[in-house]
Amino acid sequence: MGRIGVLLLNLGGPDKLEDVRPFLYNLFSDPEIIRLPFSWLQSPLAWMISSLRAKKSKANYQQIGGGSPLRRITEEQASALEDKLRQQGHDATVYIGMRYWHPFTEEAIAQIKRDRIEKLVVLPLYPQFSISTSGSSFRLLEQLWDKDPALQAIDYTLVPSWYERSGYLRAMADLIADEIDRAPDPDGVHVFFSAHGVPVSYVEEAGDPYQREIEDCTTLIMQTLNRPNEYTLAYQSRVGPVEWLKPYTEDAIEDLAAQGIKTLAVVPISFVSEHIETLQEIDMEYREIAEEAGIEHFQRVAALNTHPVFIEDLANLVTDAIDSPAIQFSEVIRPEKNMKMYPQENWEWGMTTSAEVWNGRLAMLGLIALLVEILVGRGPLHALGIM
């Protein structure tokens, strides 16, 4: 077999506070995150939202030391995986391709070409598939492949999702068991899975399998854990005015507190590394909400990071993918090209065709202004006391 490359795909995060605004610009420029009916509006909207959101987002990154730990942890995972594959006798090199910040996917692909990799396993570090995460990275890679004969010569395979793997489930269950056993009354601990949310329209209109995979994943982890503890699944980190998957994490925490639950073990489930949404949102924001609601012990289960059982399972996943029939870009779920991902409202007012076009454009601008105001929490409607 020729030289093996493993491309780990991840989201990326700002390394320092000055990176926050351009990182957000890259994120909101992605049509798999926000897709407008008029593509010419994508860049101005991304610029507006990133400029206005940067202050709040920077304050959050400031609270966790001034930047995201994602690059460092992903590099540690890549190096541990490469060591494991080499111990197993494979001539393998592991690359990192981030979607919205350094090292960008394009940089990894350039290196893969220079290294003359012949067999490539594309492995997203998201256990469950979403159009907004693995789907977005696959789409970017497909665009690079379409215009580059050198890439078309590489024998590649994609791993769309891998949450059912026994090593991953075992590592998650071990981390949860460690946290449960730290509590004063282990059997009374309520296991609280907090998944990153997506807008409901992704699931119901675009066919994103994310919610089903998250639900399956929690069931499988609880079976692997094999303890009598009760559990709940909720969704965190929503952005903007549309409806996201429910229940929302903050509401579910308050409901459990109202039912008299005193100890929560919160499990971050959509992501395998510590990041802003574990270190700031769960550890700080949700902890405060929980304690105010009457939860006495708010415990958080650690992210997998370089857990040895997890890294060994990733190595086995790579070799299993090499031995299985290849999965190509065309086989992965993607939204229709003209699908409005978010916002989704329709504007149907006006008498003539040209008036309708202009009404639509004005309504779109008004909606964008409203969307921006809701996202950043300030603007003319707030000033007038309407919001």
Ligand SMILES: C=CC1=C(C)c2cc3[nH]c(cc4nc(cc5[nH]c(cc1n2)c(C)c5CCC(=O)O)C(CCC(=O)O)=C4C)c(C)c3C=C
């Ligand atoms: C499986 C995980 C993730 C899904 C699904 C996802 C969808 C999604 N995210 C946004 C908006 C933002 N995400 C942000 C940060 C961020 N998102 C994920 C993971 C998923 N996102 C991670 C791991 C991170 C953090 C990276 C880090 O720096 O540690 C941000 C920026 C942070 C902030 O300002 O809050 C935004 C914005 C949308 C809109 C979306 C689905 C449509």
Ligand SMILES: [Fe+2]
């Ligand atoms: Fe996100």
